[in-house]
Amino acid sequence: RIEKIIKILNRRYKIKPWKEKPFKILISTILSQRTKDEITRKTSEQLLSKADTPEKILKLSEKEIEKLIYPVGFYRQKAKKIKRLCRILLKNYGGKVPDNREELLKLPGVGFKTADVVLSSHGLLVIAIDTHCKVIAKRLGLTKSDDAERIREDLHRIVPKKYRRIINLLFVEFGKEICQTRLPRCYICPIVSLCSYEPKTCRKLPLK
Structure with a gap:
């Protein structure tokens, strides 16, 4: 059935399954929390067209990130979270997004759903x-x-x-x-x- x-x-x-890179999926999924799909798409594109890697995002100030992701819900908190997330990715994972659930769940802003969405973007069957x-x-x-x-x-x-x-x-x-x-x-x-x-x-x- x-x-x-x-x-x-x-x-x-x-x-069709996602073809986007795990980092893009991770950032987009965090932005999508308590936010309409159209706004998520627009703000994700705005941010990631400016900075599409953890290194590039860390070169932006929190205020710059806030402007790029406004009007997502809780945009100020999400700007802080994204910067903290990128620091951790660089420090602990060499700038790569982990491909196992346990490590993903350690990241700020990542719960079960976000972790599984990211795992799927890695090609895992979850x-x-x-x-x-x-x-x-x-x-x-x-x-x-x-x-x-x-x-x-x-x-x-x-x-x-x-x-x-x-x-x-x-x-x-x-x-x-x-x-x-x-x-x-x-x-x-x-x-x-x-x-x-x-x-x-x-x-x-x-x-x-």
């Missing part, structure tokens, strides 16, 4: 769990847990390895367009027949 779900969603969204993944996996009956780590384990058990690097990206697009957290649009869902979520909102609700 999971393979069928993934194939249907990928026909719709045509997702599934990053964000809000979309949590909600959709539970609605589809792929997990019974609300805990991100348990959901990750459940999905790793059932998702074929060849799809692990794209399933999060598929669920993000699907969650934004159709399987929305507050009110899923089940009436246009291409996988509604494979879904165990109840109650399904299979008819379009009238506007109030």
Whole structure:
């Protein structure tokens, strides 16, 4: 069933694994926290077009970083975090982004989701769990847990390895367009027949 779900969603969204360098993915994911996707994309490009390595970022002042990443949420705290992160990458890892979870989780601003997103950009076959993944996996009956780590384990058990690097990206697009957290649009869902979520909102609700 999971393979069928993934194939249907990928026909719709045509997702490919990330090709960007792990450092770009790491910075973009930190900026994305509590920030809309459009703003994350714009500010990531602004910062990384100016400084795309830890060495170059450390040549910028915190104020310069703040200006480049504004208006992301908590931009002042994130500017400090990014500078601290780059110092650690240079001091402890020779300016490279680690490719193991334990080391990534030691970095400022890096939690489980960010670590797994970065590991995926390194080419490792892992599934990053964000809000979309949590909600959709539970609605589809792929997990019974609300805990991100348990959901990750459940999905790793059932998702074929060849799809692990794209399933999060598929669920993000699907969650934004159709399987929305507050009110899923089940009436246009291409996988509604494979879904165990109840109650399904299979008819379009009238506007109030």
